Amino acid sequence: ECFEIEQRLKQELDIPIMHDDQHGTAIIVGAALINGLELVKKKIEKVRVVFNGAGASAISCAKLVMSLGVDPKNLVMCDSKG
Numbered sequence: 001e002c003f004e005i006e007q008r009l010k011q012e013l014d015i016p017i018m019h020d021d022q023h024g025t026a027i028i029v030g031a032a033l034i035n036g037l038e039l040v041k042k043k044i045e046k047v048r049v050v051f052n053g054a055g056a057s058a059i060s061c062a063k064l065v066m067s068l069g070v071d072p073k074n075l076v077m078c079d080s081k082g
């Protein structure tokens with residue numbers, strides 16, 4: 001539901017809209033991934049990323065890490081049912 005609410009607010013308002021649970025968490029995850037890969041000297045295209053949870057925050061994080069270069073084939077997202 002938060003994705004729908006955010007989209008509607010963006011359509012109706014003339015101010016920037018940010019849902020901290022999604023965007024704030026994704027920014028931190030993206031920075032940590034970039035930093036971690038730099039430290040271990042790995043390429044983002046080669047790593048596997050696993051999300052333990054499939055809520056709004058995880059979905060936004062997954063979208064961001066894919067935009068940074070993670071291959072969608074190397075991304076796993078598990079919800080409470082696996």
